[in-house]
Amino acid sequence: MIQKPRGTRDFLPDEMEARRSTEAKMREAVRRFGYREVCTPEFEDLELFTLRSGEGIMQEMYVFEDKGGRKLALRPEITAAVIRMYINEAKVAPKPLRWCYFADCFRYERPQKGRYRQFWQFGAELIGADTAMADAEVIMLASEALNATGVTWDLKVGHLAFMRNLLAGLEPAAQRRVMAHLDKKDFEGLAATLEGMGKSALNDSLTALVECRTLKEAFEIAGAIPEKDRVEQTMAILDAAGVTYSLNFGIARGLDYYTGMVFEGFAHNLGAENQILGGGAYRLAHLFGGDDVASCGFAIGFDRVMVSLGDAAPAKDTIAAIICTDEGRSFALAVARQFRAAGIRAEMDLMARGLGAQLARASKSADFAVVIGKREADAGQVTVKDLHSGEQKTLDPAAAVAEVKAYRTR
RNA sequence: GCCAGGGUAGGGUAGUCUGGUUAUCCUAAGGGGCUGUGGAUCCCUCGACCCGGGUUCAAAUCUCGGCCCUGGCCCCA
Numbered sequence: 001m002i003q004k005p006r007g008t009r010d011f012l013p014d015e016m017e018a019r020r021s022t023e024a025k026m027r028e029a030v031r032r033f034g035y036r037e038v039c040t041p042e043f044e045d046l047e048l049f050t051l052r053s054g055e056g057i058m059q060e061m062y063v064f065e066d067k068g069g070r071k072l073a074l075r076p077e078i079t080a081a082v083i084r085m086y087i088n089e090a091k092v093a094p095k096p097l098r099w100c101y102f103a104d105c106f107r108y109e110r111p112q113k114g115r116y117r118q119f120w121q122f123g124a125e126l127i128g129a130d131t132a133m134a135d136a137e138v139i140m141l142a143s144e145a146l147n148a149t150g151v152t153w154d155l156k157v158g159h160l161a162f163m164r165n166l167l168a169g170l171e172p173a174a175q176r177r178v179m180a181h182l183d184k185k186d187f188e189g190l191a192a193t194l195e196g197m198g199k200s201a202l203n204d205s206l207t208a209l210v211e212c213r214t215l216k217e218a219f220e221i222a223g224a225i226p227e228k229d230r231v232e233q234t235m236a237i238l239d240a241a242g243v244t245y246s247l248n249f250g251i252a253r254g255l256d257y258y259t260g261m262v263f264e265g266f267a268h269n270l271g272a273e274n275q276i277l278g279g280g281a282y283r284l285a286h287l288f289g290g291d292d293v294a295s296c297g298f299a300i301g302f303d304r305v306m307v308s309l310g311d312a313a314p315a316k317d318t319i320a321a322i323i324c325t326d327e328g329r330s331f332a333l334a335v336a337r338q339f340r341a342a343g344i345r346a347e348m349d350l351m352a353r354g355l356g357a358q359l360a361r362a363s364k365s366a367d368f369a370v371v372i373g374k375r376e377a378d379a380g381q382v383t384v385k386d387l388h389s390g391e392q393k394t395l396d397p398a399a400a401v402a403e404v405k406a407y408r409t410r
Numbered sequence: 411g412c413c414a415g416g417g418u419a420g421g422g423u424a425g426u427c428u429g430g431u432u433a434u435c436c437u438a439a440g441g442g443g444c445u446g447u448g449g450a451u452c453c454c455u456c457g458a459c460c461c462g463g464g465u466u467c468a469a470a471u472c473u474c475g476g477c478c479c480u481g482g483c484c485c486c487a
Binding site: 273 | 412445446460477479480481484
């Protein structure tokens with residue numbers, strides 16, 4: 001038997017309904033902010049991702065060569081592709097651009113809870129706005145999208161300027177190493193690394209910065225940073241918008257291209273892979289040959305949200321089983337068409353079963369049985385049976401449709 | 411890449427320690443009895459020891475390797 005590839009999943013109808021339902025909630029949340037969906041190719045030029053993230057990314061990507069000898073990769077994330085698309089297709093569009101996406105990504109990693117080799121991200125990118133309001137809108141948007149799903153989670157917001165200000169005296173490579181320790185809260189490694197650089201003096205202030213939870217403290221620790229007004233404005237807007245968050249200036253996001261505000265979200269009930277949101281302000285377009293446009297965006301780990309939400313069953317369709325004898329079939333087909341035209345899920349027997357067997361079958365899966373035998377067909381009526389209560393009555397087809405339709409709303 | 415625990419019909423399981431009958435039970439699925447009112451019952455059917463090597467008269471069982479799953483580490487754009 002052929003197995004599915006490692007780290008991939010099959011989704012049966014129940015699970016797909018739950019996923020689509022959650023997806024719809026997030027889509028609706030960002031739609032209300034004016035974000036419109038875009039779609040980029042499943043695979044891209046390999047360079048798009050190595051330019052952004054360095055050669056190290058190669059180990060974690062699905063890389064292949066096509067028949068023309070082109071080096072391609074399955075997308076490991078969406079942001080780089082969206083910015084590429086912006087440069088290619090929308091450079092002169094009026095700013096700001098508000099875009100969102102829901103797409104699958106591929107990473108060659110060891111699968112575990114909440115981590116798969118094919119996974120879905122729901123995200124948004126705000127391109128061409130470089131203000132506190134822009135930063136705050138993206139955080140609001142991410143917050144609304146996640147809250148709409150019903151998941152319980154924590155939002156942490158930070159800004160790279162504080163850490164960068166403290167580290168201003170270090171080489172870029174050294175900065176990166178220090179920030180990696182901080183992002184992981186690895187204080188022992190941090191102390192050792194700083195000592196190796198002869199910068200142990202920084203240890204206390206960096207540790208204090210990571211631990212501090214108020215803007216006032218952070219400014220005291222990090223000193224005068226040029227972005228002070230912008231940071232204060234951003235947080236004031238979040239407060240005014242009623243966003244629940246905590247400050248965390250240890251967020252480094254592990255990436256060089258983030259330029260300022262950064263944020264992360266963590267689900268309450270997940271294990272090691274509990275980060276369900278990541279985002280921030282960045283500049284990426286210049287890497288791909290475009291203008292140096294300011295952008296801000298986020299990505300939500302959709303699969304982790306689904307794991308966090310658990311197995312709660314989505315609202316089921318009302319199902320009408322159209323049950324008929326041979327004599328009633330022609331009329332039954334017409335009736336089924338009426339039910340479907342009214343938006344009701346109507347299913348007919350395909351197994352050549354008798355009336356009793358069809359009813360037995362319907363009782364397991366349907367809410368109503370619409371029985372059409374010779375008597376009903378001759379009279380132009382149907383017998384509607386509520387399979388939950390057992391009550392039944394004979395009605396005109398239109399009345400039967402109304403009866404079943406009313407069931408949905410009660 | 412590393413560590414731990416796993417893998418028996420579609421799903422859930424017993425059996426593995428201590429090798430030995432036709433691999434247990436529940437459920438689901440298909441058919442039959444019935445043929446205009448169901449979930450019952452009865453009968454029948456379908457369907458599994460992850461893959462490969464080794465040990466043995468004999469392997470689901472012991473052993474080695476691989477694959478895959480679950481969780482943790484690492485990493486996480």
